[in-house]
Amino acid sequence: MGGGHGFFTGPSSVQANAQAGLPFAEVPEELRSRIADVLRNEPEHPQPVVQFSHRDWDRRPFGLRTFLTPHAGGLLVALLLVLAEVGLLHVGPLLTQIGIDRGVLAGDRRVLFTVALAYLGAVGLSTAASWFRTRFTGRLGERLVYQLRVRVFSHFQRQSLDFFTLEKSGVLMTRMTSDIEALTVLMQEGLVNFFVQGMTLVVITAYLVFLDPTLALVCLLAVVPVNVILTMWFRRVSLIGYLRVRDRIADVLANLSESLAGIRVITAFNRRDHEMARHQRIIDAHLDANLYTGRAQALFGPGTESIGILTQAIVLLVGGRMALRGEVSLGELTAFLLFLTSFFAPVQTLVQLYNQYQQGSAAVVKLRDLLAREPSVPERSDAIDLPPIRGAIRLEGVTFGYDPDHLVLRDVDLELAPGEVLAVVGPTGAGKSTIAKLITRFYDPTFGHVTIDGHDLRDVSIDSLRSQLGVVPQEPFLFNGTIRDNVAFARRDATDGEVIEACRAVGLQGLMDRMPDGMDTPIHERGASLSAGERQLVALARAFLARPRVLVLDEATSNLDLLSESVIEQALDSLLEGRTAILIAHRLATAMRADRIAVVDDGRIVEHGTHDELVSSGGQYAEMVETWMEHSDHAGNAR
Numbered sequence: 001m002g003g004g005h006g007f008f009t010g011p012s013s014v015q016a017n018a019q020a021g022l023p024f025a026e027v028p029e030e031l032r033s034r035i036a037d038v039l040r041n042e043p044e045h046p047q048p049v050v051q052f053s054h055r056d057w058d059r060r061p062f063g064l065r066t067f068l069t070p071h072a073g074g075l076l077v078a079l080l081l082v083l084a085e086v087g088l089l090h091v092g093p094l095l096t097q098i099g100i101d102r103g104v105l106a107g108d109r110r111v112l113f114t115v116a117l118a119y120l121g122a123v124g125l126s127t128a129a130s131w132f133r134t135r136f137t138g139r140l141g142e143r144l145v146y147q148l149r150v151r152v153f154s155h156f157q158r159q160s161l162d163f164f165t166l167e168k169s170g171v172l173m174t175r176m177t178s179d180i181e182a183l184t185v186l187m188q189e190g191l192v193n194f195f196v197q198g199m200t201l202v203v204i205t206a207y208l209v210f211l212d213p214t215l216a217l218v219c220l221l222a223v224v225p226v227n228v229i230l231t232m233w234f235r236r237v238s239l240i241g242y243l244r245v246r247d248r249i250a251d252v253l254a255n256l257s258e259s260l261a262g263i264r265v266i267t268a269f270n271r272r273d274h275e276m277a278r279h280q281r282i283i284d285a286h287l288d289a290n291l292y293t294g295r296a297q298a299l300f301g302p303g304t305e306s307i308g309i310l311t312q313a314i315v316l317l318v319g320g321r322m323a324l325r326g327e328v329s330l331g332e333l334t335a336f337l338l339f340l341t342s343f344f345a346p347v348q349t350l351v352q353l354y355n356q357y358q359q360g361s362a363a364v365v366k367l368r369d370l371l372a373r374e375p376s377v378p379e380r381s382d383a384i385d386l387p388p389i390r391g392a393i394r395l396e397g398v399t400f401g402y403d404p405d406h407l408v409l410r411d412v413d414l415e416l417a418p419g420e421v422l423a424v425v426g427p428t429g430a431g432k433s434t435i436a437k438l439i440t441r442f443y444d445p446t447f448g449h450v451t452i453d454g455h456d457l458r459d460v461s462i463d464s465l466r467s468q469l470g471v472v473p474q475e476p477f478l479f480n481g482t483i484r485d486n487v488a489f490a491r492r493d494a495t496d497g498e499v500i501e502a503c504r505a506v507g508l509q510g511l512m513d514r515m516p517d518g519m520d521t522p523i524h525e526r527g528a529s530l531s532a533g534e535r536q537l538v539a540l541a542r543a544f545l546a547r548p549r550v551l552v553l554d555e556a557t558s559n560l561d562l563l564s565e566s567v568i569e570q571a572l573d574s575l576l577e578g579r580t581a582i583l584i585a586h587r588l589a590t591a592m593r594a595d596r597i598a599v600v601d602d603g604r605i606v607e608h609g610t611h612d613e614l615v616s617s618g619g620q621y622a623e624m625v626e627t628w629m630e631h632s633d634h635a636g637n638a639r
């Protein structure tokens with residue numbers, strides 16, 4: 001569509017080849033089969049089935065236990081596999097003993113041969129178990145992380161707008177990336193390994209007790225109390241430390257995302273060095289947090305290790321005295337000391353894993369807090385679906401403050417008949433946009449009601465409400481994609497014809513003709529490659545295509561030049577026709593098009609009526625009109 005008609009369009013490679021008289025202008029035959037091969041091996045990603053509800057979701061506090069319980073079966077399989085792997089590896093020494101005693105010493109070749117074969121088999125099986133386990137736990141871990149990402153993302157989608165005002169986007173991004181990643185390692189390897197090392201420790205302890213109960217007791221007395229104290233200390237200190245690390249990473253990402261979003265202002269005001277300093281202070285704090293946990297680790301790791309060495313010295317001392325007294329044989333003492341080494345290997349691994357676990361726990365705490373947030377504009381459990389609306393809107397005694405101590409609207413009453421267009425005017429900060437946000441239920445009033453066709457907005461399901469409303473916000477937001485994607489944002493099923501009609505209606509045709517691929521031309525993130533006026537036109541076309549019964553336009557015409565303004569005014573006429581609409585009017589020219597006008601000042605409706613009524617009543621609106629006329633006269637004279 002439109003491609004090839006644009007003004008900047010050069011010939012495509014196909015056309016160029018054809019013009020140059022080259023034999024083929026398509027993908028060569030031999031490459032085509034390779035493309036087919038590649039495509040055959042591509043994993044298929046069918047359209048995901050989205051289970052999203054504003055009302056029902058898993059409200060249990062997020063924790064490793066609740067999260068992992070449904071996968072207990074999978075984790076058990078992983079555990080059995082590790083046990084098989086470790087067990088098979090450890091039959092080696094046993095087989096060697098049999099081989100030597102019954103094979104070599106007894107001169108029985110068959111035994112030797114069988115033992116060697118068994119050894120080979122054990123190694124083979126252990127490798128296979130290891131391969132399978134790594135794949136299995138890897139997949140299980142990835143699947144868990146995938147579920148968690150979906151859960152966190154849908155929780156974001158469920159939140160009300162105040163959540164996104166209060167939380168920095170960088171912090172939310174940290175929850176989604178770094179925090180979840182901190183859990184990945186734990187889920188893939190950590191938990192299973194933790195259990196296995198613990199089991200190994202129990203088995204070796206039992207073996208030590210079996211070898212010599214007294215020495216085992218000496219050894220446990222030396223190790224357990226100090227280790228328990230050290231671990232309790234580390235648990236407290238490291239959780240504080242890792243929570244701080246999580247916060248500092250969030251700060252780093254928040255600052256990064258803000259400075260990327262504001263790069264144009266930073267450049268314009270030549271504040272790059274200032275931004276550098278600000279970022280450096282934030283990464284300094286991040287560094288401090290990491291150094292703190294590093295210090296804690298430095299005490300915990302080597303601390304437990306030195307306890308191990310000390311224990312060996314104690315055992316040597318106590319055991320040596322016992323040997324001197326003939327209570328143990330020299331061989332027993334040697335064996336015991338050797339076994340102590342295998343006792344401390346899992347202890348060391350457990351120490352490392354515990355550190356990993358603590359990092360994961362800090363992430364769990366952060367995610368638990370996030371997932372426990374209830375949206376401030378909730379959907380009632382008995383919410384009804386709003387039937388197709390006629391468009392009668394009422395605000396009854398509406399009082400509202402973003403912060404309850406600081407009211408922005410006070411006792412506002414407004415009524416719009418179906419199909420009526422109401423303009424809201426007033427000074428900046430008076431509360432005009434806030435009225436629009438209450439009608440679209442971005443927020444709920446603190447007192448009073450907002451109703452559509454007699455239904456309180458709080459009683460209807462969010463989907464049924466939003467699908468019948470159209471909003472053109474003050475700063476239109478465009479997504480990375482084509483113009484078509486952006487226009488058809490509210491109606492994915494729209495045909496090309498409908499998209500073109502919407503673009504024509506709002507005067508976007510000129511832009512599309514200029515673009516190389518017409519409506520399939522990509523526009524960059526946030527529409528950075530379009531002018532402010534063009535972005536506004538795209539937002540209008542989006543609302544036009546959605547064909548809502550109720551339309552809310554927030555100062556949608558303020559970014560336009562005089563020419564586009566006239567285009568837009570015409571577009572508005574067709575857009576507003578037959579719809580109930582609220583125009584948050586910045587300019588009086590827009591306000592005059594409305595059936596009625598409400599003047600808002602300091603959170604109250606101070607006047608309302610038609611343009612003529614308000615002008616003749618000589619109030620605030622009449623004053624505004626007068627000032628405006630004077631200005632346009634001056635402007636006219638100056639020209």
Ligand code: ADP
Nearest residue numbers: 165402403408427428429430431432433434435
């Ligand atoms: P306008 O009449 O210019 O559209 P608004 O309705 O946007 O005014 O804002 C009314 C008041 O509410 C202003 O004082 C503004 O600072 C405040 N305000 C607007 N949005 C928020 C918000 N998300 N959180 C807190 N205060 C807000």
